[in-house]
Amino acid sequence: MAPQLDPYFKKVDELSESFIDRLRKAVAIPSVSAEDERRPEVVRMGQFLADELKKLGAEVEQRPLGKQPHKEHLDLPPVVVARYGNDKNKRTILVYGHYDVQPAQIEDGWATKPFELTIDDKDRMFGRGSTDDKGPVLGWLNAIEAHQKAGIDFPVNLLCCFEGMEEYGSEGLDDFINAEAKKYFKDADAVCISDNYWLGTEKPCLTYGLRGCNYYSIEVSGPGQDLHSGVFGGTAQEPMTDLINVMSKLVDNQGKILIPGINEMVAPVTEEEKKLYGPIAYTMDNLYESLGSKTGIFDNKEQTLMARWRYPSLSLHGVEGAFSAPGAKTVIPAKVTGKFSIRTVPDMKPEAVTEAVYKYVKDEFAKLNSKNKLNVYLQHDGKWWVASPSHWNFSAAAKAVKQVFGTDPDYTREGGSIPVTLTFEEATGKNVLLLPMGSSTDGAHSINEKLDRRNYIEGTKLLGAYLHYVAEEKMT
């Protein structure tokens, strides 16, 4: 039986102005994790969240994470953990979000003051952190408050994990999650993260996959110092020539990875998976708009989305040590380091990818018969993540979307990574759902970040409705 959600929805509408006010207060705290001098503001934001949760009757703790690596004079902001409800007969849902934000200055080109929530005549709420991730985090608090004020029993036990370093690589969080998986988080039956975006602006989505990323450097060196081409050109083997030769053999201009063995590691597309792509609200014009050009590789939606989500890609990023300023300097760089990365997907093993990369790069370099020195190394890797969209955690969220927005959700993946997703899955062993609140036009890390009023208020309804459906969904 479908849960009776009308009184809850009505209460969310009634309280919407006070929910917007809560967001206004949060945006006014410039909790920029990347700026040392603003660390006290990040701490103040964590305190604000803890206070709000306490007022709602949650048990709250602020857990210290110690000193910041490489910046030992700074304490990492605490993780705010909270428990709301402790009923053995209810399911327990663990939710994650972050209360720090990206840097923002009006001089960057903001049309409004970044730390002042400003609502325009289209009900767009501008402000740093509005959509990433203060709006979604407060959505969970709003859901609790609306239940209380409507006199409706809260359907689940809620565990919260809100961190303050997400925009700076989530320093210290992995260790914390691993340490608490069998302690503070031990009751969790499933995990929900609201920290990504709809594919477009109209249709909500549930996200079930993320690509991983292996990042490499190829270093070529020879001469003892930079040389002048007028003096040494034609007499020395040039590192840049070798590097460009090798880098040109990694990928072709249709996006095909040329390293043997890589494409063979990719899991084949299943019939069931194929069916998810047809209904997705996305057009080639959406791609062209975000590219700012019509330079897409494929001319249809399905291939484009698959290329972005479920196939690997290889991108060349840059060359350290190369002459890159304007003008016509006649330098021969003595040492150059090319950077490239591979976005990885199921079933690619990061170590196997690295092995294939090393072998291929060394083989291709050997073919050049160069007297220069080659060094290829991995800078970092992070594994892909994919969940089963037929798990009860997802089917509950799909019903909630249908109830609130009157449509079935799109099932999406993301081409990028949200590393904490995999950490939660591996540490707790539970299904993780990505349930976004904001839309594709929110501009999370750019100037004029915003969250539409509709996404915030209907999104609060969505989070609450999801908890009702998740409470009664059958095990799958």
Ligand SMILES: [Zn+2]
């Ligand atoms: Zn975020």
